[in-house]
Amino acid sequence: MKIEGKDCRALWFEDGTLKFIDQRKLPYKLEIYTAKTVDDVAFAIKDMVVRGAPAIGAAATYGMVLGVNDLKNTAEKLRKTRPTAYDLFYAVDFMVSKIKDGGDALDAANNYVEDLIDRCRRIGENGEELIKEGMKILTHCNAGALATVDYGTALAPFYIAHRKGKKFFVYADETRPRCQGLLTDWELTQEGIDHAVIADNAAGHFMKNGEIDMVITGADRIVSNGDFANKIGTYEKAVLAKENNIPFYVAAPISTFDKTIKSGDEIIIEERGRDELAIINNCKIMPDYTKVKNPAFDVTPAEYVTGYITEEKITKKLE
């Protein structure tokens, strides 16, 4: 991705330290957070300096580099930071195994991250073929470079198409409650991709009026029958896309496919706290008496999905 015109990533290793774009400050301020120790990395993951499961995994590999002299404690510290993030455990285990096999820690971490970025880039190249000149495309939440170190998943086709000189327009759902649409807005602004943020309520209106030609979202988990979990509101946009005969694509690496679960009905949806809805950018927007219900994710049945864009290909069916 670009930041102020220069190529950049969500995190990178430099002079023996791990640097992060501080995502707690975005989109309001661009600040770099420098982690010099394992504890600094653990804090960065826990306090959401870095977010997005793939980017958290990447951060953990470099955390293992910083703590290579005490592998056991380092692995334990990192595993405790975000206990539900699957990529985090995978990355820590990957590093433990590579180092035990006598590999160089920094080489292993670099390989892990380059492989991750390469998969995202290939998702972008596959998805780019769907983008026709002049298209208007809706995305939900932020499945962008910030969440995957570079390119992203749902945003990867936009990066590739833009760099090939294609002209298109992106509608970015605000994505209440956490407004991750503003991170998408930030990324697309940095890259110079033409776009606008809309209230989540407005997506249906634009679809009905023929102003959206395609929808691309990311996915947190895709199960055996093709149902998938993603940020709350994804299901709404998928139903509206189908009702208006608009193709709806899910962009995700192969590692997102979970064959241990048969159907989306088995996915348990996390209910999160009221402050996510009640407070934005440190500002209280709901009175203290307001009670909320705040499911963080929803499940979209496979019937609403036109295709899955992976690093291998675009496919309608899981294989």
Added chain:
Amino acid sequence: MKIEGKDCRALWFEDGTLKFIDQRKLPYKLEIYTAKTVDDVAFAIKDMVVRGAPAIGAAATYGMVLGVNDLKNTAEKLRKTRPTAYDLFYAVDFMVSKIKDGGDALDAANNYVEDLIDRCRRIGENGEELIKEGMKILTHCNAGALATVDYGTALAPFYIAHRKGKKFFVYADETRPRCQGLLTDWELTQEGIDHAVIADNAAGHFMKNGEIDMVITGADRIVSNGDFANKIGTYEKAVLAKENNIPFYVAAPISTFDKTIKSGDEIIIEERGRDELAIINNCKIMPDYTKVKNPAFDVTPAEYVTGYITEEKITKKLE
């Protein structure tokens, strides 16, 4: 409606002045705004001390009472305040005609407002029959007492059912960009009706999981073929209700039916400024560079409507 346990209205005439619940301050603070002159009333309408077309019309009738000694200038001042509000013109014309016929201005205004409230109460009584014990019902925006002086339209069935002792639960969509769901939250809290505010993105999730049994919204305009315009996001919720076989009702007085327009396609949707999305409760939640598209209303085709709840009856077809 109730405020702190006492019966109250959105506005009322008292000791020669017009008192308003100051809706600019809600839901964060309860303050009364007192209008002593026509200019005060004009300011209240213009600056959104009062909102909702029926309530604005009601305010205008009392504005005519305060300015009865200079009818022509009073009518002109009031008409200029919110030039797109149909009820405002209707109310001013009603008062001019009554006063010219020799009627008492205050009596005429009181009659206008009591008639309005009576219609809302009857919408409530008709709609109340749809509410079964234990139901969970979704509403969008605020079509409540604040917008119609008392009872509201979509919320009127809730007031009546609650006062009859029925138990039910209301899901109130936050209703971005202006978050009028917080006004619904305030009204239902004052009345003691069990409810929660949800992100607009979450309504589909709750419908799919069988947690919503019925949807009731208001309408800004209902045209000949039954299509209707209402707050942005209404169309989304209507499509989702149909997809999940959930009845979707529109509550509105007969005066909302506009037979001069054939189909919803002819309704022009107002695009409003970016600050509605970018600022909440005086707090900037979007960076200055963020571009938005902000349609204020959408059109829901009649095919998604189970029935229209008016002061006369519940009907599927316009007559």
